[in-house]
Structure formats: structure tokens, C-alpha cells
Amino acid sequence: MTAIVHMDKINKHFGNLHVLKDVELDVAAGEVVVIIGASGSGKSTLIRCVNGLEAFQDGRIEVDGHALAAHGKSHNALKAVRTEVGMVFQQFNLFPHMNVRDNVSLAPIKVRGTDRPAAEKQANALLERVNILEQADKYPGQLSGGQQQRVAIARSLAMEPRLMLFDEPTSALDPEMIGEVLDVMRELAREGMTMMIVTHEMSFAREVADRVIFIHQGAIVEQGRPEEIFDHPQHPRTQSFLARVLKH
């Protein structure tokens, strides 16, 4: 079992706020890790450290052999990591001035140097895969939230990532659109994509996760197989959190 992500005693502060506390986490190739925890517990910050969108003050992160040092001081590694790690955001963050196909083909063209016809062909294949090829010539503003998020996933996949990060990918969606996005993620998991997912969709987590991590005030307090965490949580914090979120 080779670890794609290796986080070693990560500490992060926002000013006086200690957001991540000695976080130790390994993610194996092909593993699906779901991170749960209360609002403000540091879930987003944790996964944003993995692709260097947040710098940390102490510790070490290795992503597919590239070492990210504290304070973001590792330019080449950062570049390598970002080309190999895809990220899907709660707010989609599609590029509104480009059509869907250009959103997907931009990074392969500019980062990998793929020629345009090849990149567009690849974009079409990916859009087909997330069931949205018929919208390829539209602009993001003309799509529903669920469609936009599927485009965002296709855009990340275009860089053929070794790891995908998802930060609450369905939280900004109307309920009837959540399913179509989760379906795409389910399919990715089935194909063996390594994923770190922050989500409040507990039944989805139970279904796709190989491991669930509960984080409280910046520290990992409990982790395990989904059935262990959801059915027999050991830590009182996990118990009270799950009691709260599983009530509805």
C-alpha cells in the first residue's frame, strides 16, 4: 500500500487561531477518505493544505513524492503537486468568460502544452463521461448548479490527476441536483480514483468511503471504516456530532 498523501505533524495558524493541530494523515493510492466535522473545525483548511492553497507553519506534506515545506517555500514541488492534484470547490469556480469546453481544455493546453485539437477532443470525452457533452458550447452562467459542478469535475479530470480533493461539492446545490453530482463521484471512486472528500452527505460517505475521519477543532480525534465511525463511534465528540447531524 503506497501512500499518495503523507501529512506529518501539520500545524497551521490563522493569526492567533490554531486551525490544524499536529495532523497526521496518510492516504493510500485508490483510497477514498471522507472528512467530517463541525463547521469551523478545519476540514477545508486541511484539504487546501494538500495542494498548497493554504500554507502551514509547521510539519511536512508529501504528495506523490513531492515534499511541500512549511510556509509554502517549495515552488517546484508546489507546481508539480498542483498539476497532479485536482480540486472541486463548493462554489464550482468555473471560468465564466469561457465556454464549457474551454474551461475543461484550458489547463491541458497551458500547463501540459497539449495542442488544441487534442485538448478539445479530450474535453469532449470528459464531458461525455459526466453526461454533459451537449452543453459544451454554453457558458457556465447558462447551466444549472449541478451541471456546473459536473463541468468542474471534468475540468479537474482533464489534468489526469492522481488525487482529487472535494470541498463540500454538493453544499451549494439545490437538493434535486445533489444526486447527479454524487453519481459522478461514485463512478470515480469505483474506477479507483484516490479522493479526499469533505461532505455533509453522510449516507454518501458511508457508501463510498474506505475511511472516515472526524476532525474536531483542528485535530483528528477519530477515524476508521464508515461502519465503525457511523455505527460505533468511540469518542464522545464524534458521538455528539453524529447524533446532531444524523438526527434529520
Added chain:
Amino acid sequence: MDVQFQFDWHAAFASLPYLLEGIPWTLAISFGGLAIGFVLGILFGLLSLSPSRLLRWVATAYIEIFRGTPVLVQVLFIFYGLPQIIGGPIDALTAGIAAIALNSAAYISEIVRGGVQSIARGQREAGLSLGLSTPQTFRYIIWPQALRRMIPALGNQGIVSIKDTSLFSVIGVGELVRQGQIYIATTFNALETYFMVAMLYLVITMSLSFALRMLERRGLVGQ
């Protein structure tokens, strides 16, 4: 009450050929100055967004100086003052273009800064997370969106600068107002001539407004 003075359309149209000679000068100063001002404005606007405190300070100093002094004083300084330093004359056209360029750059840099800052943080993060470098993210993602948002404010600045060139009759450059003044000196038709001068400014500024509105509309199709 008797109407002492009648607006004489004949006289008004008679002034046109003379006034039209001023148009190339007005356009050259306006658009020459604005073109350079746009480049300088982007430069100082980007400096004002730089992580370096020194560079930000340079931008702030520039903006404060050229926004805080009248463009008329600036052009007088360039035309009459600067030759004493460089030891040679500066022609009026160059002085006019330089004054519009330096002055509009101060305002345009603020427009650029505001436009870039108005783009949501998530756009930058999405670009970086795809592996684009910071300059690539700026060039392909942030800048095109910011530029589109800047169009109305840039148009506004364009109109202000075009009107500012009317002050430059003081350095003797033969732009619209100057042509009007010369014409009035021999014909005494101040009412009709200044009326036509005003109309010609309107034609120029409204053409600019119209062109920019077209540009904006075309750009907005996708959003």
C-alpha cells in the same frame, strides 16, 4: 422684450471648416494620451496590487501626485517648465499627449486595481489548483474578467480626458477650442462658434460611449 441677438445658423456652419481642422489634434492628444495612459495605468495598477510594500508605495505616490494636481498645471509644467530642465523645447502636441497620458494613468490604475480586486478569490484558486502558474492565472482567468468589468469606468475616464484636452489651447496646440478662439477673433461669432465646438465634443464623446457599449455587449454574451 426684443430679442437682441438671433442665433445665426449660417455663421455656425461657416465656422465648421475651421473647427474641423482642430479635430485631428484633439483626437491625437486624446487617444494618443489615453493609449499611453492605459499602458501606464495597467502598470501602476498592477504595482498597487503587488505583494511588495515598496512597489505599492511607488504606485500610491504616483497616483496621489497625478490625481492631486490639475491637468492644466501638469501640461503647463511639461510645456514651459520641463524644457528648462532638459535644455530643449518640447512641442505642444507632445506636451499635450504626455499630460493626458500621465494624468489618465493615475485614474486608470485605480480602475485596474478595483477591477482585478473585484474578481472572486475562487477564480484564482481554481486556476492555481489546475496547475496554472500565478502569471498564467492572471493572464487567462483574472485579467479578461477584470477588463470586462472595467469597460464602463474606462469609458468614463476616456470622456473626461477628451474634455481635458480643451484646456490645452493655453499651450497653443491647434485643437478644437484653440481653432474656435482664432476663428472668433476675426469673426466675433462667439455664440455660434462655441456652440459648434460643444457639438463636436459631443460627437466625439458619444461615439466613444457607443463604441464601448458595443464592446461591452459583445463581451457580455457569454456571461
